[in-house]
Amino acid sequence: MKSIFLRNNLIYIRNKSMVFYSLFSVFISLIIYSLFIGRNIESNFSENPYGNIIAQQWLLGGILSITPITVSLSCFSIMVRDKYYGALDDFFIAPVKKYEISGGFILSSVVISLLMCIIQILLFIIIIAENPLDFFESTQFFKLLTALFISTLFGSSMSYFLSIFFKNPSTYGSANSLISTIIGFTNGVFLDLGSFPDSMLPIIKLLPTSHISVIFRNILLKPRISTVFDNTDSLLLRSFSENMGISFYIGNREISLMESLIYVFIWSSVFFMLSVIKGNKNDK
16 A cells, blocks of 8 residues: 555656646636636625635635545546556556555545645635735634545545546546536536526535535635624525535525535545445456
8 A cells, every 4th residue: 555655646746747737726716716706706895804805715615625626536547547558457466455555546645635735725825815814713724624634535535436437548537627627616616606596506415525615615714704794684694605605504404514524524435435346346
């Protein structure tokens, strides 16, 4: 496991195009934010001193929700390429347990995804944040780190499962682009969830990827918007939270942050188990 982990990390770091495209989503999101989304959100809070920070944290939450998935998909292009050139067969005939091989690939993806997320947070604060010292509250860091770990674990497990079905690197790359684009929309990165038809919202609420977006935005924005909407109707606060993807509701009950974290973790376990089952069938 350790050898595969170190090997994949070195391959990824030395591949400049992989690193570039892992960070590319930040710059695309920043452009869309600057031209469209940011102005609309900031205009709604033009008289509030926290208006700019709310808009910026909303965008960062969206970026962090897709990064663990896009980076993980990119990481597992290494495994697809190994499969294409026959290197993966050498791993499986070696005297190494299969779960150690799977664990090495997934652990490598988790570490790289975490690193890319941290770099993106730093880039975002440097480029966008007007007051970096006021961008985070001290109570948010532990929650943010927990969310980053669970989201990268999910992204790695899901990407590993998906990569099993591909044998050609070019086909896998095309699928990556399609998956990343779909997740970008369903996570409310390019459009807020209030812009979607009501018929789509129940489907979006079932997607673990959408819960990742809600998790990050809940952590980043909940303390701030609670202050902003302190003296207003609770229905207005709920409407804003739902439309902006800060909270999910089932009926009149808000899905808690812990419930969303558990939901994403369960899906991580499901994808990992499916990967092991599928991998064993392919070996027979």
